[in-house]
Amino acid sequence: MRKAVTMEWRTRSRCWGLILWGCLCCSLPGQAEENLKVLHVAISSAETGFDPVMTSDLNTAAIEQQIFESLLTYDYLARPAKLVPRLAASMPVVTEQGRTWTFTLKTGVYFSPDKVFKGRKRELNAADVVYTLMRFMDPANRSPYKFLLDGKIVGLDERAEQARKSGHFDYDSPVAGLQVLDPYHLRVHLKTPDYNFGHAMAQPMMGVVAREVIDAYAGDTASHPVGSGPYQLAQWVRSARIQLVKNPYYRHEVWHFVPTQDAGDQRVVAQMEGKVIPQIDRIDIQVVEEAQSAWLSFGKGELDILGIPAQFSPLALDHDQLRSDWADRGVRLDRIIEPAIAYYFINQQDPQLGGMSPARIALRRALFLAINDDEMIRVISKGQAWRNAYPIPAGVAGADPSYQSMLNFDPVLANRLLDEFGYHRDASGYRQYPDGQPLVVRYTTGVSSQDRELDEVMKKSLDRIGVRFVSEKLKFPDIIRAERQCRIQMRLSGWIADYPDGDNFMQLWYGPHIHENNASCVQDPEWDRLYEQTLTLPDSPQRDALYHRLARRLELMGVTKVSTSSVRNVLSQPWVLGYKAHPILPSVWSYLDVNTSHGSGH
Amino acid sequence: MSQPILSPVHYSPGLWRLAAQRLWSDAIGRYSFLVVAGYLLVVVAVLFGWVAQDWDREVAVNYAPPSGWVTAANRVVVPPSTLVVSGPVPLYGWTDPLEPQWSQAQTYARTASREAPHYLLTLPFGADKWGRDVGKKLLKGTQTSVWVGLVSALVATLLGTFLGALAGYYGRWTDDALNGLYGVLTAIPYLLLVFAVAAVFQQKGVGTLILILGLTGWTGVFRLVRAEYFKHRSREYVLAAGALGASHGRRIWIHILPNVSHIVLVQFSQNLVGFIKSEVILSFLGFGVPVSSVSWGSMLNEAQNELILGKWWQLAVTAVAMAIFVTAVSLLTDAMRDALDPRLRQ
Numbered sequence: 001m002r003k004a005v006t007m008e009w010r011t012r013s014r015c016w017g018l019i020l021w022g023c024l025c026c027s028l029p030g031q032a033e034e035n036l037k038v039l040h041v042a043i044s045s046a047e048t049g050f051d052p053v054m055t056s057d058l059n060t061a062a063i064e065q066q067i068f069e070s071l072l073t074y075d076y077l078a079r080p081a082k083l084v085p086r087l088a089a090s091m092p093v094v095t096e097q098g099r100t101w102t103f104t105l106k107t108g109v110y111f112s113p114d115k116v117f118k119g120r121k122r123e124l125n126a127a128d129v130v131y132t133l134m135r136f137m138d139p140a141n142r143s144p145y146k147f148l149l150d151g152k153i154v155g156l157d158e159r160a161e162q163a164r165k166s167g168h169f170d171y172d173s174p175v176a177g178l179q180v181l182d183p184y185h186l187r188v189h190l191k192t193p194d195y196n197f198g199h200a201m202a203q204p205m206m207g208v209v210a211r212e213v214i215d216a217y218a219g220d221t222a223s224h225p226v227g228s229g230p231y232q233l234a235q236w237v238r239s240a241r242i243q244l245v246k247n248p249y250y251r252h253e254v255w256h257f258v259p260t261q262d263a264g265d266q267r268v269v270a271q272m273e274g275k276v277i278p279q280i281d282r283i284d285i286q287v288v289e290e291a292q293s294a295w296l297s298f299g300k301g302e303l304d305i306l307g308i309p310a311q312f313s314p315l316a317l318d319h320d321q322l323r324s325d326w327a328d329r330g331v332r333l334d335r336i337i338e339p340a341i342a343y344y345f346i347n348q349q350d351p352q353l354g355g356m357s358p359a360r361i362a363l364r365r366a367l368f369l370a371i372n373d374d375e376m377i378r379v380i381s382k383g384q385a386w387r388n389a390y391p392i393p394a395g396v397a398g399a400d401p402s403y404q405s406m407l408n409f410d411p412v413l414a415n416r417l418l419d420e421f422g423y424h425r426d427a428s429g430y431r432q433y434p435d436g437q438p439l440v441v442r443y444t445t446g447v448s449s450q451d452r453e454l455d456e457v458m459k460k461s462l463d464r465i466g467v468r469f470v471s472e473k474l475k476f477p478d479i480i481r482a483e484r485q486c487r488i489q490m491r492l493s494g495w496i497a498d499y500p501d502g503d504n505f506m507q508l509w510y511g512p513h514i515h516e517n518n519a520s521c522v523q524d525p526e527w528d529r530l531y532e533q534t535l536t537l538p539d540s541p542q543r544d545a546l547y548h549r550l551a552r553r554l555e556l557m558g559v560t561k562v563s564t565s566s567v568r569n570v571l572s573q574p575w576v577l578g579y580k581a582h583p584i585l586p587s588v589w590s591y592l593d594v595n596t597s598h599g600s601g602h
Numbered sequence: 603m604s605q606p607i608l609s610p611v612h613y614s615p616g617l618w619r620l621a622a623q624r625l626w627s628d629a630i631g632r633y634s635f636l637v638v639a640g641y642l643l644v645v646v647a648v649l650f651g652w653v654a655q656d657w658d659r660e661v662a663v664n665y666a667p668p669s670g671w672v673t674a675a676n677r678v679v680v681p682p683s684t685l686v687v688s689g690p691v692p693l694y695g696w697t698d699p700l701e702p703q704w705s706q707a708q709t710y711a712r713t714a715s716r717e718a719p720h721y722l723l724t725l726p727f728g729a730d731k732w733g734r735d736v737g738k739k740l741l742k743g744t745q746t747s748v749w750v751g752l753v754s755a756l757v758a759t760l761l762g763t764f765l766g767a768l769a770g771y772y773g774r775w776t777d778d779a780l781n782g783l784y785g786v787l788t789a790i791p792y793l794l795l796v797f798a799v800a801a802v803f804q805q806k807g808v809g810t811l812i813l814i815l816g817l818t819g820w821t822g823v824f825r826l827v828r829a830e831y832f833k834h835r836s837r838e839y840v841l842a843a844g845a846l847g848a849s850h851g852r853r854i855w856i857h858i859l860p861n862v863s864h865i866v867l868v869q870f871s872q873n874l875v876g877f878i879k880s881e882v883i884l885s886f887l888g889f890g891v892p893v894s895s896v897s898w899g900s901m902l903n904e905a906q907n908e909l910i911l912g913k914w915w916q917l918a919v920t921a922v923a924m925a926i927f928v929t930a931v932s933l934l935t936d937a938m939r940d941a942l943d944p945r946l947r948q
């Protein structure tokens with residue numbers, strides 16, 4: 001899932017998993033709300049609208065996770081992340097060597113009330129699931145998560161192709177691969193065995209929607225989320241504040257998760273076992289872009305859960321342990337390895353930096369060589385990250401912590417390379433193209449003060465090799481849009497695992513994913529051919545060998561430099577019950593409770 | 603013998619000379635003038651590259667504390683050198699499109715002399731997060747901020763004077779039109795207006811900042827100058843000039859302007875203070891100078907996160923430098939107004 005990179009540094013943790021830095025106010029002013037349980041959280045970048053098929057960023061997914069439900073999800077406590085049923089009554093029955101998946105839905109699942117339903121309770125059924133899956137392939141939706149279904153389901157790609165020609169997607173006639181057996185049974189036929197299909201069905205963007213709602217709000221589906229999840233949207237002030245309240249039609253679900261060996265699981269279970277989900281009445285989400293504001297709020301006891309912004313980690317951690325001043329207050333620290341990467345990419349379609357001529361490849365490699373990742377880790381991440389050059393991070397199937405990058409920081413090599421390929425310095429000491437054009441790199445970041453630090457890193461890097469630096473400042477949703485349109489020249493981007501498999505990372509450079517998640521806009525036939533081979537393989541040494549070839553080719557062609565991976569440090573206040581940081585789930589609010597009798601400081 | 607008696611020559615000192623004398627005799631005026639002059643000297647020195655040209659060189663360890671303020675809490679441990687000379691890596695079956703140059707460059711890089719840079723552990727004013735000298739940054743920042751203030755105040759004053767003179771002298775529809783423009787600009791809260799103009803420009807840089815501040819800040823000058831011209835255009839000396847055949851332009855710029863110039867000067871220095879503060883606010887909010895430069899505002903912006911970590915020196919020196927300058931200019935403005943218009947003293 002796309003995460004704001006800048007935030008990775010500053011606040012990454014907040015966006016991970018449980019997003020954010022959140023805050024939990026137990027008591028609000030006013031008699032009526034005396035006993036209302038409210039969870040106040042903050043997200044680090046503005047939401048991008050609540051139509052799951054169209055969103056791809058972590059902050060929005062965190063909210064959608066609570067409003068919509070997918071067939072499967074991940075167990076709250078099990079590590080590594082383990083698939084469990086959500087809308088499905090049980091795990092799917094997989095037959096024909098992984099080609100046929102049969103899902104049985106829970107009964108009594110209702111959509112949250114909406115005027116489209118005219119006062120009736122609308123039960124969720126198998127046809128809704130089929131409709132939801134079809135929407136991903138509708139060209140009109142331009143779904144960034146189309147890759148989860150692309151080329152997988154029998155007959156669905158043909159339907160999409162038809163729609164591309166006719167300009168109209170036919171949702172009415174059945175697709176061979178999506179078979180509704182009865183309202184509670186669904187059978188999916190895959191073209192080839194797919195080991196990740198279960199993970200695909202657990203994504204928040206696979207949350208099931210009702211067709212009449214989408215049709216009724218056509219053109220503005222992003223502001224009318226109607227799902228079957230524990231919460232529904234109550235108030236939405238764009239880019240500022242989002243309020244979720246309990247879905248009154250939510251089915252009876254009881255908190256029951258099996259504790260693991262992890263320290264703290266026993267406490268979580270003791271606090272939550274047997275409680276009805278959800279416990280918290282209202283989730284109050286604010287957009288807080290500056291890490292400092294969130295950090296100070298948490299310190300004042302107004303915040304409940306806070307992913308520690310990296311630059312403030314020295315104030316919370318002492319040799320990676322919670323400092324005693326926090327521990328004495330009863331604050332708890334959750335520390336997990338982030339299944340995420342921060343990677344520099346260069347747009348391969350860019351007229352100035354793109355192209356496959358040796359001179360351009362040399363230029364891009366030199367740009368990557370000039371970046372000092374260790375300095376970033378030390379100065380910006382305050383040691384809460386490490387150099388990871390492999391596209392697949394630790395904790396994800398296919399990871400290789402011992403992978404040797406060919407693009408490690410080496411300004412001498414970078415300069416020499418540029419000299420050899422004719423990028424000579426002009427009178428001012430800056431380099432120009434071999435044909436005499438000025439050489440300028442436009443680097444895109446967000447608008448916060450942390451982004452300015454990223455700018456400084458890049459400015460320093462480019463100065464080392466005599467390349468001029470120009471900064472482009474965009475809001476996070478605009479950056480995402482520009483990436484999809486291949487308008488970014490160079491950026492430090494981030495990706496956090498949607499599911500714990502290497503494919504979720506490697507697909508970021510797959511040619512057909514341009515305008516979706518392939519932000520480098522790279523289309524390399526050789527690379528694509530190898531990638532397609534990996535899709536037919538389970539997690540295995542053969543697949544790892546192919547992944548190593550893929551990773552090296554990304555460096556050889558100067559497409560990307562995987563920079564770092566990091567640790568997520570999450571603080572939670574003593575009155576939060578049942579919190580455990582989850583590496584994959586974008587939010588876990590419905591599994592939490594708050595202790596209203598505990599003084600929360602306000 | 604009689605000598606011709608030389609009658610004592612009476613000079614009639616001009617307005618400016620008298621004002622300068624009055625200013626100098628006023629202690630506050632004198633000292634604030636000296637302080638401002640000192641800052642201007644810094645601006646000139648940095649502008650011509652005499653000092654602080656290497657402000658962005660990393661000379662010390664990250665957050666090196668100021669000399670004399672080294673404590674156990676802020677002492678910095680020198681990090682190990684991170685220069686890893688890359689060796690050959692497995693290509694997993696690919697051929698490198700950059701061969702043979704890549705190998706040649708690698709061979710060169712491996713044999714090139716790499717001396718580990720020597721970083722200072724402490725500096726007189728401390729170091730920022732990259733190990734840059736805060737003292738030099740301050741000089742450079744002073745130059746940027748004061749320069750932006752000066753030039754944009756000049757732009758705003760010239761614009762305001764020009765439009766104010768036309769409106770006040772011609773009256774009628776010229777006045778109506780310019781007053782309309784004035785009304786529109788002043789109806790919008792100042793900072794909002796500045797942000798709106800900043801958003802239109804899209805491009806960051808000192809030049810953009812100057813334009814933003816200059817184009818939004820002329821309204822105060824305009825109002826005062828217009829009122830003065832309104833008053834002066836029917837004075838006898840102007841009428842006399844007209845009767846002698848002086849053109850409108852001559853009457854506006856040669857006859858009236860010197861008589862209102864003290865107001866323009868005072869307005870200029872007031873704008874200077876205002877614009878420096880605006881630059882700081884804009885840079886603090888991220889609309890200001892690009893990363894390739896540094897100003898008081900960008901230093902304060904950096905300092906907000908540093909302060910929470912206990913690295914107070916960048917905030918301290920920037921705040922002190924800015925406070926002294928702004929106070930000095932404000933006092934000087936007061937003193938100049940007194941000096942140029944003694945009637946105000948009563």
